[in-house]
Amino acid sequence: MSQExxxxxxxxxxxxxxxxxxxxxxxxxEARDKGDLSENFEYHAAKRExxxxxxxxxxxxxxxxxxxxxxxxxxxxxxxxxxxxVEMTNLSNNNRMTxxxxxxxxxxxxxxxxSIKSPIAQALLNKKAGxxxxxxxxxxxxxxxxxKTEIV
Numbered sequence: 001m002s003q004e005x006x007x008x009x010x011x012x013x014x015x016x017x018x019x020x021x022x023x024x025x026x027x028x029x030e031a032r033d034k035g036d037l038s039e040n041f042e043y044h045a046a047k048r049e050x051x052x053x054x055x056x057x058x059x060x061x062x063x064x065x066x067x068x069x070x071x072x073x074x075x076x077x078x079x080x081x082x083x084x085x086v087e088m089t090n091l092s093n094n095n096r097m098t099x100x101x102x103x104x105x106x107x108x109x110x111x112x113x114x115s116i117k118s119p120i121a122q123a124l125l126n127k128k129a130g131x132x133x134x135x136x137x138x139x140x141x142x143x144x145x146x147x148k149t150e151i152v
Contacts, residue, residue, distance in 0.1 A: 001067045002083055002152075005106035009067070013060045016053060024050045063105055077151050080124040082116055085152045088124075091132070091143040100152060101125075120144075 001009075024046055031043035072083055080086050080101065087098045099114045101124070107115035114121050120142070123135040129149055135142045 001069055001103050002072075002106065003069050005102065006064075006067055006069050009060060009064055009105065013057065013064065016057050016060070021050070021053055021057070024053055072151050077149070079126050079128050080146065080149050081126070083151055085150050086124055086146060087148040088144045088146050091145055096147070 027046040028043065028050060031040055031046050034040060034042070070083060082101055082103070085098060085100045087096065089096050099112050099120070101116050101121045102113045104115040104117055107113050107118070116122075116125075119137050120135050123133045124144075124146065127133055127146055129146050132143060132145045135144060
């Protein structure tokens with residue numbers, strides 16, 4: 001995992017534990033004060049939200065427990081791998097695109113980050129600039145030429 005992804009995950013976990021969970025606990029206490037719990041919709045909704053939050057917290061804790069931050073200075077800059085930024089051209093329409101290959105927990109297509117487990121990333125792994133790669137995606141077959149690769 002990248003240092004940026006690790007820091008982001010730690011910040012999300014801290015937000016859940018210190019801000020959102022106390023708010024939900026407060027909502028449960030307020031709903032409990034309103035009387036009969038068997039027909040108290042607010043109480044049941046707050047309890048459901050608490051369960052959802054606790055589940056997200058446990059998941060993020062487990063991810064952080066098993067996470068390793070990768071030292072980018074030790075990665076190979078010649079070929080595509082984890083934490084590589086890859087500039088490529090779709091040969092069918094000459095459309096240029098740039099993606100960073102990250103672990104699945106950091107993937108965010110809006111930020112141009114694709115999971116190393118995605119079909120495109122799998123096809124690009126260990127390839128070099130100038131290589132042409134064919135990738136089978138749900139929309140069909142893509143032919144991509146790698147223009148440039150760099151470690152970020």
